[in-house]
Amino acid sequence: MSSWNYRTCPTTGFKIHDKAETLIQFNAVTSIVFLLVGGIVGLTLALTRWQAVHLLNDEWFYRFLSLHGIAMLVAWIIFFEMAVLYFASAVILNTRLAAPWVGWLQYLLMLGGGALVAVMILTGNADVMFTSYVPLKAHHLYYLGIIVFAVGAILGCVVFFATLIVAKHEKTYTGSLPLVTFGAAAAAIIAIITLSCGAIVFIPTWLWAAGIIPVMDSEVYRLLFWGFGHSSQQINVCAMVSIWYLLGTLTVGAVPVNEKVCRTAFVLYILFINIASEHHLLVDPGLSAAHKSWNTGYFMHLAVLASMIHAFSVPAATEVALRKQGHTRGAFEWLKKAPWGNPAFSSLVLSLIGFGFLGGITGVIYGTEQINIIAHNNLRIPGHFHATVVAGTTMAFMGATWYVLPLIFRRQVVAPGLASLQPWLFGGGMMVFSTAMMFAGGFGVSRRSWDMNGVDGPFQVNFGPIVDLSLAVMGISAVVAALGGALFCLLAVATLLFGKKINA
Amino acid sequence: MSVTSPQPGWWSTPLHREEKIWITIAVLWCVFITLAMPWWHIFGTQNSSQEYYTINPDDYGAVVDKFIEQYTVGEEAGIPVVAPPAGADMFLRAQQWMWDPILKLKKGESYRLHLSSMDTLHAMSIYPINMNFEVVPGWDYVLTLTPTTSGEFNIICNEFCGIGHHSMIGKIYVES
Numbered sequence: 001m002s003s004w005n006y007r008t009c010p011t012t013g014f015k016i017h018d019k020a021e022t023l024i025q026f027n028a029v030t031s032i033v034f035l036l037v038g039g040i041v042g043l044t045l046a047l048t049r050w051q052a053v054h055l056l057n058d059e060w061f062y063r064f065l066s067l068h069g070i071a072m073l074v075a076w077i078i079f080f081e082m083a084v085l086y087f088a089s090a091v092i093l094n095t096r097l098a099a100p101w102v103g104w105l106q107y108l109l110m111l112g113g114g115a116l117v118a119v120m121i122l123t124g125n126a127d128v129m130f131t132s133y134v135p136l137k138a139h140h141l142y143y144l145g146i147i148v149f150a151v152g153a154i155l156g157c158v159v160f161f162a163t164l165i166v167a168k169h170e171k172t173y174t175g176s177l178p179l180v181t182f183g184a185a186a187a188a189i190i191a192i193i194t195l196s197c198g199a200i201v202f203i204p205t206w207l208w209a210a211g212i213i214p215v216m217d218s219e220v221y222r223l224l225f226w227g228f229g230h231s232s233q234q235i236n237v238c239a240m241v242s243i244w245y246l247l248g249t250l251t252v253g254a255v256p257v258n259e260k261v262c263r264t265a266f267v268l269y270i271l272f273i274n275i276a277s278e279h280h281l282l283v284d285p286g287l288s289a290a291h292k293s294w295n296t297g298y299f300m301h302l303a304v305l306a307s308m309i310h311a312f313s314v315p316a317a318t319e320v321a322l323r324k325q326g327h328t329r330g331a332f333e334w335l336k337k338a339p340w341g342n343p344a345f346s347s348l349v350l351s352l353i354g355f356g357f358l359g360g361i362t363g364v365i366y367g368t369e370q371i372n373i374i375a376h377n378n379l380r381i382p383g384h385f386h387a388t389v390v391a392g393t394t395m396a397f398m399g400a401t402w403y404v405l406p407l408i409f410r411r412q413v414v415a416p417g418l419a420s421l422q423p424w425l426f427g428g429g430m431m432v433f434s435t436a437m438m439f440a441g442g443f444g445v446s447r448r449s450w451d452m453n454g455v456d457g458p459f460q461v462n463f464g465p466i467v468d469l470s471l472a473v474m475g476i477s478a479v480v481a482a483l484g485g486a487l488f489c490l491l492a493v494a495t496l497l498f499g500k501k502i503n504a
Numbered sequence: 505m506s507v508t509s510p511q512p513g514w515w516s517t518p519l520h521r522e523e524k525i526w527i528t529i530a531v532l533w534c535v536f537i538t539l540a541m542p543w544w545h546i547f548g549t550q551n552s553s554q555e556y557y558t559i560n561p562d563d564y565g566a567v568v569d570k571f572i573e574q575y576t577v578g579e580e581a582g583i584p585v586v587a588p589p590a591g592a593d594m595f596l597r598a599q600q601w602m603w604d605p606i607l608k609l610k611k612g613e614s615y616r617l618h619l620s621s622m623d624t625l626h627a628m629s630i631y632p633i634n635m636n637f638e639v640v641p642g643w644d645y646v647l648t649l650t651p652t653t654s655g656e657f658n659i660i661c662n663e664f665c666g667i668g669h670h671s672m673i674g675k676i677y678v679e680s
Contacts, residue, residue, distance in 0.1 A: 012507075059667060092507050129664050133625045135641065136666065176514065179506040218625050218640045245506035256506055258523060259514040283627075284638040285556030285645035289545055292552075297541040301534040308530035312523065364537070370544050373552060376636035377627050377662040444634035446662030449670045454660070457671035458581035458602065461631055461658050 004096045009407055010502075015172075016408075020090035020097035024083045024408050026107055028401070029496070031079035034114070035394075036489045038071030043482040046433070050475025051452065051468065058450040062129075065448060067121045069130025073232075073389065074149065075114045080397050081187065081239050082106060082156040083404070088184035088242065089163035091408075095172040098162035106155040113149030117142055129448060131225060134205060134216040143206035150195045150202070157188040157195075179256050179263070180249075183242030186266040191235045193274055197227035219286045223278070230277035233389065237307070238269055240355065240393045243400050244314045244348060250403050251345040252325070252338070254317035262313050268306035276300035279367035283376045292369055304364055311356050318348075343419045347399025350427030355392025358434055359384055377448075380441030387434035390481075395427045398488050405492065411499030419491055426484025432477035440470040552637065555646040564620045564644060568597040572605050580606055580675070593618060596659075596674075598626035598639045600666050603659045603674025611654045611680045619645040626672070627663035636662060654680035 005018040041064045047055040056064065090097040097103060120126040126138035164185065167173060177185065201224035207213045245262070248254030256262050279296040281287055322334035339345045362384045366375040375381060405413050413419050445452050445467055452467075454460045519527070545551055571594065575586040585606040588594050590613035597604050599622035609615060619628060621641040629636045637647065659674035 058670065062664070062667060062669070127667065131664075133663070136624050136664075173509050175509040175512055178508050179510070217642060219643055222625075222638075222640075249506045254506070256510075258517060258519055259510040260517060261519065261523060261527070281638075283552045283636060285553075285640055285643040289551060289554050293541045293545060297538045301538050305530055305534050308533075309527065312526045312530075316522070368537075368544075369541055369552065370548060370550050373550060373636060374634050376638070378629065378634065378636065442634070444629060444631050444660070446629055446660055448664040449660075449662065451670040454658075454671060454673040456668070457673040458583060459658055459673045459675055461660060461673060 006096075011407060014091050015094040017090050017096045019100040019103075020086050021408055023097065023100065023103045023107065024086050024091075024404070027079050027083040027086070028404055028408070030107075030111060031076050031083065031397075032401075032489055032492055034071050034075035034079060035485070037118075038068055038076055039482060039485040039489070041068045041071065043478060046475055046478030046482075048450065049452075050471050050478075052472060053475060054451075056450075059124075059127075061450040062127050062448075063121060063124065066127060066129050067118060070114075070117055070121065072394075073130060074117075074146075075110075077236055077389070077393060077397070078149075078153050078232075079110065081191075081235065082110070082153070084239050084243065084397075084400075085156055085160040085184055085188060086163075087404075087408070088181045089160050089167070092178055092181050093163070093167035093173050095163060095167040095170060098159055098166045100159075102155050102162075103159045106152045106159065109152030109155065110149050111152075113145045113147070113152060116145030117149065120145060131229065132205070133225070134208065134218055134221045137209055140206055140209035143202050143209055147199070147202050147206060150198050153191065154195050157191050160184070160188050176259075179259060180242045180246045182263055183238055183245065183266050186270050187235050187238035187242065189270050190231060190238055190273065194228055194231035194235060197224060197231060197274075201225050201228055219284060222281060222284065223286075226277040226280040227274060230280060231274045233385070234269060234273040234303075236389060236393045237273075237355075238266065240351065240396045241266070241310050241314075243396045244310070244352065245317075247344050247348040247396070247399050247403075248314055248318050248321070251342055251348065252318055252321040254314075254321040257313055257316045257320065261309055265306040265309040265313070268302055268309075272299045272302040272306075276303055276367075279372065282367070282369050282372035289369065296367055296369065300364075300367060304360070307356065307360055311352070311360075314348075314352060341420045342402075343416075343423050344399045344402040346420070346423040347395050347402075347427065350423050350431075351392050351395040351399065354387050354390075354395060354427060354431050354434075358431055359386075359388030359392050362438060363388065375441065377446060378441040379437045379445045379447050382447050383434045383437030383439075383441055386430060386437065391427055391430040391434060395423065395430070398426065399423065401488070401492060405495050405499065406502055409496060409499075410502045411495050412502060413491065414494045414499050415491060418487060422484055422487045422491065424484075425487060426481050429477045429479075429481030429484055433474055433481055436470045436474035436477060440467050440474065443467050443470075445471075553645065553647045557644045557646075558642055559620060559644045561620070561622045561641050564595070565597065565622055567618075568595040568604075571595040576605070577608065583674075585677075588615065591615065595620075596628070597622060598628070598661070598672075599623050601661070601668035601672040603628075603661070603672065606675045606677070608677045608679065609649075609651050611651050611678050614648060614650045617647045617649045619647065624665045625663045626661045626665050629660040629662040630676070631658040631660050633657065638663065651676075651678040654678045
């Protein structure tokens with residue numbers, strides 16, 4: 001094994017392969033660049049939906065909305081997940097990264113594909129939104145960009161699994177995989193299923209846009225697209241829950257209460273979440289009520305069960321760990337004495353609340369056959385998924401970054417005081433933002449609409465002062481969250497450039 | 505620790521009492537909401553329709569034109585207003601970026617509302633009652649509609665359908 005270079009992390013004792021470390025660094029930095037782009041664009045969108053401000057014109061609103069979806073939901077999250085996969089395999093298992101050149105291929109393909117997609121959108125060749133529902137047609141290079149990006153992500157999963165095999169073969173760990181690696185493996189398995197679905201839908205769409213396939217059915221596209229579009233969010237859930245366990249361990253030394261229960265919950269995600277994606281089609285023609293109820297009822301709730309288990313398991317492990325530190329007085333001393341000044345810990349707590357309470361519960365409600373009738377495509381839906389993907393996943397990933405910086409980049413975080421403020425600005429802002437959005441959606445304000453009042457249309461709609469107030473709250477909290485996001489990017493970049501070097 | 509391999513024998517570690525209680529509650533809750541969905545479908549009155557057919561957009565357009573010709577009673581903002589008899593089949597056409605015709609209905613009567621699109625995906629959101637259905641090109645989606653309140657309703661498109669999406673607003677009148 002002498003041909004590979006390792007260093008030993010002085011804090012965690014992990015043996016870190018230099019090539020794994022470089023790949024983690026590149027993927028993490030790139031993800032933050034996309035977060036910055038998507039965040040700036042997102043703020044302009046919120047300030048446009050806040051009808052009193054109405055910042056952008058219609059063309060740029062729809063264009064930026066397409067870009068926001070791709071930059072955040074695809075680029076930021078999947079680049080960060082690649083870093084998570086390499087960390088959870090090579091670093092946690094104290095092994096070398098299998099075939100680093102494939103890792104570089106992953107990085108370059110994802111970067112190239114992502115850049116191509118962004119260019120297509122910004123040049124006005126793909127005003128089709130994240131969903132790109134046919135028969136809305138973008139330039140064929142847009143679809144090619146997504147395919148190239150997805151191929152890159154598949155390669156990342158391949159490197160991850162190959163690294164697991166290397167670790168097993170070279171006996172760098174004994175017994176079963178650590179829980180975080182197990183969760184990352186669940187995420188990677190779902191990623192393979194999801195990206196295959198993506199191939200099934202995007203390859204024919206690409207050929208259709210290039211003029212080779214004459215016609216595509218909208219409803220079939222919708223069914224297949226959501227096999228990709230929603231399942232990809234389940235990769236995020238798995239990766240996020242793994243990060244929850246990781247942060248629990250790093251911040252307070254939490255030990256999973258019962259490994260069997262936690263791992264079974266991850267398996268439930270793998271088995272059931274893909275089918276549950278049909279809740280996007282609850283008010284569509286083409287599927288029977290029995291079919292809709294079956295897939296979104298029984299199957300979805302088995303995946304929800306998994307989240308319910310983690311919702312107990314993560315806080316329980318945290319409580320046990322804090323009580324072991326001696327905070328045993330009363331029912332809540334452990335909570336009071338928790339390390340709230342540590343941004344990674346407050347990120348963990350905010351992520352749990354944002355994902356579980358705001359995002360998860362509303363998701364289950366809106367995913368009901370009948371209730372979906374009053375939620376489909378209005379602001380309730382983006383309200384729901386900003387709670388899951390932003391207040392949940394993004395918050396958790398930001399929390400993990402406070403450890404990635406010292407452990408992987410070996411730089412001390414600059415301005416720790418500001419860092420401890422960051423989760424509250426971002427997480428708090430996003431929670432209010434999501435709630436205000438869902439509230440406005442309850443009055444029928446539609447999503448993805450530049451002007452809810454129907455300006456330029458034959459008739460005008462007047463939503464009234466409650467909606468105006470909700471949208472103002474949405475806009476203001478978006479500004480607060482954006483400040484939190486900007487602070488995150490600023491501190492991360494400042495740490496990389498000026499942070500005090502930590503020597504091994 | 506979640507970053508180290510678990511102790512040997514982790515699979516046979518018994519669950520704590522609190523964990524058992526929580527998982528039992530969670531399972532029961534999942535069973536309850538799973539059963540609630542078909543229960544609501546059978547005994548509730550608000551369900552999405554199960555009636556749909558495939559249709560060529562051009563053929564659908566011809567049916568809509570015939571429907572308008574048969575029942576037109578006026579015009580508003582350049583869009584024909586039609587008043588079909590109770591129980592009739594009504595055909596609403598979604599296209600970039602308008603809904604036509606304008607429907608004039610009677611409170612308490614049932615109608616069969618057909619929805620389809622001539623071009624891209626659209627979705628019908630009835631304001632202010634906030635009911636939403638997807639409108640798909642190539643598919644004729646039939647909803648049985650019984651207005652229970654009178655007044656003026658708008659149809660807002662809430663599926664992105666191109667740059668003029670936000671201007672796609674239609675109208676339904678319900679007379680008592």
